Amino acid sequence: MLRKLFSCLFFYFTTTYTFAACYSTGNGNWNNTATWLCNGVNAVPGCGDTIYIQTGHVVTVTNQNNYFGIPGCAPMHIVVYGTLQFTNGNKLDLPCGSSVTIPVGGLVQKSGSGGGSSTLIGICGVNVWTAGDGPQPGPISWGGPPLPISLVSFTADLKETTVLLNWITASEQNNNYFTIERSNNTIVWEQIGTMKGAGNSSTTLNYSFLDKNPFSGISYYRLKQTDFDGKSDISDIVSVNNFNIELISVFPNPADDNITFLLMSKEEMTCTINIFNALGQVVESYNLNIKKGENKIRHSVNKLSSGVNLIGISLNGKFVAKKQFLVGQ
Structure with missing residues (x-):
């Protein structure tokens, strides 16, 4: 019995919890596992985690999260690139040492009517924001030390067969270097390059990196910023579509009898053409062999209803291009 007890105590004191980096997956509830990917797993953020609400996402707090x-809850760090909102009377009461950072473009706000001191963000028992303060846009930081860099923007643009990454910092503090990471699923990331930081700067700085070998399909990118003391922080995620086919135009638009779809392809391939009506129902679907370069596809609209229709092109079951067009009366 004593041996079993000792084994259990040894396991307890030698097992440590791995804190997670949690990213919002879209609009959702703070306490819903589907709202988050934490170290690649759907889970609700907890003690010690670093939480990123991504650009365009709205995460809503509907519980009193204390x-x-x-006891022993490690500091949590929340970075709001999108929107963090609270329903009436609900809160995030964070442990001591925690921080909430709202970069430019981020927002903390109350959802709906009502509000006051019961709807809040607290750190170490002290309220840093309540609904009575009104909506709080970035840039602002509460709690622990501010982020070592103030990232104004981070973009990814497809340039023929390469992807150009650009980012701008408004200020840098103790910034050693950036690591550029790439993924095809936002779960497994690989390092594709590094770039020296400015150390300390209070002026706007521009950085660029060229990915010469992006994935075929969607490539996701993020920046990992590392301090001189080894601490690191991760940016919002950006992405580009690197498909080998592009739907340039549809004409005439509106169409009465026939319509032409102009496609450009980097190689010979077989794609699937889908025609949808205004209700999103597939009206016609067929496979098409296309050649490298320009392709003009003439299509009769006799079977289509008047009004808005849509052409969608898919490769291997994934939509890669779409455009709306009108069919006349």
Whole structure:
């Protein structure tokens, strides 16, 4: 019995929890596992985690989340690139040492009517924001030390067969270097390059990196910023579509009898053409062999209803291009 007890105690004191980097997956509830990917797994953020609400995402707090009241709860760090909102009377009460950072473009706000001191963000038992303060846009930081860099923008643009990454910092503090990471699923990431940081700067700086071998399909990118003391922080995620086919135009638009789809392809391939009506129902679907370069596809609209229709092109079951067009009366 004593041996079993010792084994259990040894396991307890030698097992550590791995804190996660949690990214929002879209609009959702803070306490819903589907809202988050934490170290690649759907899970609700917890003690010690670093949480990123991504650009364009709205995460809503509908519970009274009292992390401050959990014994031994490690500091949590929240970065709001999108929107963090609270329904009436609900809160995030974070442990001591935590921080909430809202970069430019981010927002913390109350959802709906009502509000006051019961709807709040607290750190170490002290309210840093309440609904009575009104909507709080970035840039602002509460709690722990501010992010070592103030990232104004991070973009990815397809340039023929390469992807050009650009990012701008408004200021840098103790910034050693950037690591550029790439993924095809936002779960497994690979390092594709590094770039020296400015150390300390209070002026706007521009950085660029060229990915010469992006994935075929969607490539996701993020920046990992590392301090001189080894601490790191991760940016929002950006992406590009690198498909070998592009739907240039449809004409005439509106069409009465026939319509022409102009496609450009980097290689010979077989794609699937789908025609949808205004209700999103597939009206016609067929496979088409296309050649490298320009392709003009003439299509009769006799079977299509008047009004808005849509052409969608897919490769291997994935839509890669679409355009709306009108059919006349």
